[in-house]
Amino acid sequence: MKLKFTSHLANRKYGYFSYLAEIIALFAIYFSTAKLGLSLDAVSRFATLIWLPSGIAAAALLLFGYRLWPGIIIGAFLVNLLNGAPLFVAVGIGIGNTLEALVCTYLLKRNGFSYSLDHLRDVLLLLLLAMPLSAIVGATIGVSSLFLGKVIASSSYYLTWEAWWTGDMISILILIPFLLTWSKWPRGKVSVKRSAEIGILTLLVLAVGLIVFLGLFHADERSYPITYLVFPPLIWASLRFGQRGATSAMFALTILAIVGTIQALASFLPGRLSMSLLLLQSFMGIIAITSMILAAFMAERRELEQRKDEFISMVSHELKTPLTTIQGYTELLHGRFAQQGNQEALLYISKMAAQIGKLSKLIADLLDISKIQAGKLAFAKETVDIDLLVREVVEDLQHTTSQHQISIEGIAQREIVGDRERLGQVLINLITNAMKFSPRAERIIVHLSHTHDTLTVSVQDFGIGIPKAHQQMVFERFYRVYSDQDKTYPGLGIGLYIAHQIIERHGGKMWVESVEGQGSTFSFSLPLAGEA
């Protein structure tokens, strides 16, 4: 086994004293948590089911390097010696416990284990390889030392080994992920909403822990298996807060469960504490595995989403540059052919320009999506005359269609403060959609109205309409309504998402009313100037 004696946390050069201080710190933590564990009804006096040191030791080696191993061996040796083990037995246990932490660290490091446990692979590496194998090493050397030192008889070998192995595995399972995910402090600001969610979730975890494991309310656990109450907060933590949330919730629940079981109040079989602890630890192990796997799946999904966003952003940026050049040359050619009076060439050039226009609109939309995702969509603040803006957009779009007659009804008679260009973009999107999705209709009506504090603009068409079930979803990213009978319409399903975001960022609302086969009315309302 090739061990690299370097530190994970920093590449600082550690002095002799800081190295000594780290070893003493690890020894102190190891010794005190081991003492606590051994005081809790250890099987054959030495094998306890509450064995925090295993997880702490391996996490310490992972984070600070293999070189801290003396802290483990001294801690394990002394605690067992003071617990009444003969000298050679205590040495044996010390070696076994140290090897356990080294094997666990080696297996994880060698296989490229990520400390954030954000891939299923990392979770499985811990669950199926490092955790059981290293605990086998610790349990086998420890229990064999007890047996060879005649502390236990051969008849109690298996029972002791089982308790030792289970205790070590649970410790590794709960503590390594918890300590590793918190070894890096989360970056970035936490919004008020998210802080509130964390607060509520914390209260829920504590409440569930108290009810389930500490017998709060003295619920009759035999008729209602209240232990299942742990699942909702754990699932919530895993889905919304990833591995850090899952492992923290799990850690808090485990502490409460252990305290509860020790007080013999928890809802597990009455009887000897070690038996209850074995059942409890198995239960905690299973829910820890479930929530960690769930959190890893969610993290993988989020990563995929992020990669997709990055891809869209990159592609749209890459496409924009050559397109701008093509646009420039097209304009140049247009000028040349106009001078020569070459009508045929001008016709082709204008067709080309129309297609280039479509392409740049698509790319602009994709760029907007990236900006929205990154929270970078900027807005100007100017006074906008909505009546004028609507008139201009309608006039422009009227030139592009001979089939539809676009009319304006009502008057806004009010100004609002906002980004003129972005609001124009919303109107263009709604009216072009109305044209696209009403291929057999002739009319499109833009309604304008206001109350004392809001202004409303609606675009009504008499086209294919939208089934009720899809109406709210059309404002989502990449959402398009598909129907077997309808012909397909071109588009990416992002126009309405962008429009919705623009209106929301102006403090307004956007909605749709539609009847399938009869048409749709898309509306948005905005706060009037001085009212927002």
Ligand code: ADP
């Ligand atoms: P795109 O039109 O590019 O697909 P949008 O985000 O503008 O993207 O629209 C999303 C979906 O909403 C469309 O694919 C269509 O299914 C539906 N939709 C939007 N406007 C209308 C409309 N006026 N009539 C019927 N369906 C519409």
